[in-house]
Amino acid sequence: MSEDEALTFSELRKIQKQERRQEELSELDEDFVADVVEYLSRKRDVSGESREYKNAKRVFRKIISLREDKIVKNAQLAVTSNVSLEEMNVMPREKQLFRELKETFTEHRESISEFLEAEEKEADPQRPEMAPKASENSGESEDNDGKAEEASKQEEDEKDEDDLPEPEEGYKIVEINSDVPEFMGTDLEAYGPFEEGDQAEVPEDNAEILENRGNAEVIK
Numbered sequence: 001m002s003e004d005e006a007l008t009f010s011e012l013r014k015i016q017k018q019e020r021r022q023e024e025l026s027e028l029d030e031d032f033v034a035d036v037v038e039y040l041s042r043k044r045d046v047s048g049e050s051r052e053y054k055n056a057k058r059v060f061r062k063i064i065s066l067r068e069d070k071i072v073k074n075a076q077l078a079v080t081s082n083v084s085l086e087e088m089n090v091m092p093r094e095k096q097l098f099r100e101l102k103e104t105f106t107e108h109r110e111s112i113s114e115f116l117e118a119e120e121k122e123a124d125p126q127r128p129e130m131a132p133k134a135s136e137n138s139g140e141s142e143d144n145d146g147k148a149e150e151a152s153k154q155e156e157d158e159k160d161e162d163d164l165p166e167p168e169e170g171y172k173i174v175e176i177n178s179d180v181p182e183f184m185g186t187d188l189e190a191y192g193p194f195e196e197g198d199q200a201e202v203p204e205d206n207a208e209i210l211e212n213r214g215n216a217e218v219i220k
Contacts, residue, residue, distance in 0.1 A: 007039040009056050016059050017195065019066045025089040026067075032091060036060050051189060055201065058165065067094065075101035079109060167220060172207035174216040175199050 019026050029035065040060075043053040071090065074083050075098055085095055167173050170187075175197070182192040186203045194200055199219070202210070210216035 006042070007035045009052055009059075012036070012039075012056055012059050012063075016063050016066075017198075019063050020197065023070070025070050027089040028091055030092055033093060058201075068097070071098050072101060074098065076105055078102045079105045167201050170204055171201050172204050172218050173199060173201050173220040174207050174210055175219050176210075176216050178215050180210065180215050 015026060015028070036056075040053060040057060043050055043056060071088075071094055074088055077083055078098075079102060085098060088098070090098055176194040176199070178196055180192050180194040182190055183206070185191050186205045191200065191202055191206070194216075207216070207218050211218055
């Protein structure tokens with residue numbers, strides 16, 4: 001990528017939003033990772049890591065994580081259906097990951113099938129199959145299932161928050177609830193624009209303002 005076509009933070013954020021909004025993998029240049037590495041090297045200041053460098057690195061990791069989730073799902077589907085790598089928009093580095101995951105899922109399902117077949121052969125052929133008996137407490141069971149699902153979702157949300165990096169002293173990580181235009185932070189740095197669902201590290205005072213206005217929720 002030439003200097004005139006060099007990757008920018010705005011483009012990186014655009015890729016993140018697109019990756020989050022659509023189920024299929026975004027079509028990225030095969031040199032995307034190399035371009036990000038070059039971009040990050042340019043954003044390192046003399047003293048170490050600039051704020052833009054840290055934010056860009058966080059966005060890049062989120063993009064990779066989102067793509068990994070999609071590759072896992074496609075690898076699962078590929079065990080029982082035809083999934084073309086060419087149609088998936090995978091980057092060269094991701095092709096090997098897909099192949100290894102598909103092989104792992106295939107071996108796992110084969111081992112489960114072999115185990116079931118072995119169990120069926122050992123079972124008494126004269127033993128009648130017992131139909132599941134309807135329970136008087138079936139309604140209560142459904143309620144418990146709903147509570148368990150809700151608790152599981154809460155645990156996943158808490159896990160996602162735990163995975164977030166610790167914000168710098170004097171800053172908070174917020175999740176945007178509604179669109180926020182670009183604004184000047186109390187640290188005299190520009191932030192935004194943000195869209196619903198975005199996560200950003202902003203000064204504590206700005207985080208409080210956004211939360212009080214209902215534009216965001218402090219998550220860390």
